Amino acid sequence: MLRYLGVFGRVPASGHLCLDGEALLFIGANQRRVLSEEIGIGFGIVAAKMWVRARNPQVGPIAAIDVDQALYDEVVPALERNGRRQPDYLLAFPDESDPSVRNFELLETKGTVSSSNAEHQLARGTTQLAGLTVDANLLPGVVVSTVSNAAGIRLMAVDPEERKVRWSPSDDSLRSARHASRRRSRPTDKIDVAADELFASSTNVEMASLAEFGGLSESARLWRPHLLDWRGRRADSATVRENDLGAFIGEEMVLEAPGLERIRVFQGVARDVATALKGDDYRAVAETQRQFARIEKERGDAGGEDFRAGQPVAEAVSSDGALLRITVQ
Template sequence: MDLRYALALMGSPINVFGRSDATLAAEAQQRLKSSIAFGLPYLDGGITVRPVQILHELAVATRFAYAPDVFEVYRYWALMRYVGGFDRTKAMPPALTLSAAARKVRGHQRAIMSEEFGVGMSVVLARRWFEHTFPGLVMDTVDVDVAIASGMVDKPKGRRADFVLSATAPGARRMSAHGVLESKGATRSDKHARDIPAGAGQVEATTIQGKAVPGIVGGVLAGAELRYAAVGVQPLHSGGPVDLGEVGRLDGGTRVAKQVDASRAATDVFGTVLARYAEIADVPELFLRLAPARLRAQRRPTGRRGQAAQEVVNQVVYTGTRSRVPLPGGEMEAFLGVDRELIGALWEGDFATINRVRARPSRRGDVTAPAPDAQAARDEIVSTSTPATALVLRALRD
């Protein structure tokens, strides 16, 4: 597959087949004790998505899954290899499928690929569920292990969901946990069929400060075809989102205890969300300022993780890092960065600006058009669908 063909495909809106119906919900219901599984009509049949958005969501959601050392940073940028993992069917209208090269991957590497596709696609689905269920709020994904360490999530006896879906109230410092997400990836249809019921049980088992919350299970089948399945899970006895309290000053947590109204869980979780922006922008000093103590100890910066760079997308300046990947047909440059205005607001602790920048409607859309000049050249694609961040993939000219 030629690099420019791959980029053109990644930047084009295309249908992904999927289901979220009553039959699937009935299958998931068998694994639930105190919740109701239900189909999501707006996800049933398929959705239109630009594949670059799947890669963008994967890169942001899994940032803290990679340690800040040479080997792990290399693995993180290696996610960009999935640019060549997609193709389209010849049928009309075309649908997203795996490329011939991706279908040749076997064994453990194939399982890893399906799991990572599952994370990226599940976050895309969860964002649509969140916007439909909690309109006007900006969804954040928080790794459930981080949430357990903060005391927000109760540690279940069995398996748990992958992410907490949280949000801050518009114009305020108050934070709530609105639900959880379990992502699944499979290479065989039989496992894909079992994944959704199993995932529903994991959603039910994940409680926040002793309270059950709603959630979504998203699973991807990356076999001979590419498709998804999803169901919603609603507890029978739930008061809705769990109020985590007021976010304290974000200076590494050293002053939170002095604030009577501040919540340690809310401060730690929101600090983790914001510290992820600092790490993506590669500003170590800001990361140390924002991250809660446990995260600072785990991820103490050891130096820059890429070539520092800036990109201007739709008149917005993003600061971050870029890396180059040699591929058939040329060299690809990948940039991942954060809105520069947000970085300034994080330094100032300006919550009003933090919330305003992250809540810009254009950032929450599912489909973002490429830059006008890139449409003609077909050598650059852009995604800004994850709040306040941008992923730019560019084919370098010889």
């Protein structure tokens, strides 16, 4: 996000971020390709969550979980992924009829500057959705290609229909998955995983990623003990910021240079969610997230604003309790 801050503009009337078409023209070809891919990830996840909500209007928090981390407990370098055809993310969300049950779907994100290339990306992405099966069954999923250029942003998507996949978390499966050893397999076109293994691992990754986003290192290691092996120890963040949704605990970065505006970037987690993450009770975390998602939805339905009058502030809030705030002073 910070790397591409100069590419984004701000709509004065709403405070929402947008892309600056003129700024895009000054980015070199290779970096432009990388930019397209990374913008594709961001917009692809947003579109996928909208896709889930369109089919499940009363759904609670929706998480996008890195497939590599769920399968291998780490991010696999791009060169080592050559030959693999697995999708990027798992989408996880509570079942509308029974919140104790989780639904899982797949997401593959693409990014490009050309609409014609986007069509090829969608075709390739559908094969990647089929590259990960659970107990020999395909999962529902969506492929999103984001076309970003000076003319604006356009999203194209395809969602092959498959049967719904549901899973009920248990304390035993979650704790067992935290300490399981997962080694990378040789490159393959298709991977089949047991439901309990994949979904328990992905749920732990989801909890740890949220804690880490808020600077809650100890909580992150509770959910993913292997994090200590390659990230070392650091103290938990304690910065608190508030908005109309309540208090958030996280960390703040200040960017400044002589003669230029100061930029504050805060990322954190709702206080109640952060407190629940300090234990290893998934149900407690899920319940606080459902409560937060309900409040966040009510604010949206009531036309709540995510900016403050008189001060250039842009906020992004996700239904799982995460907040990103950028302030220009």
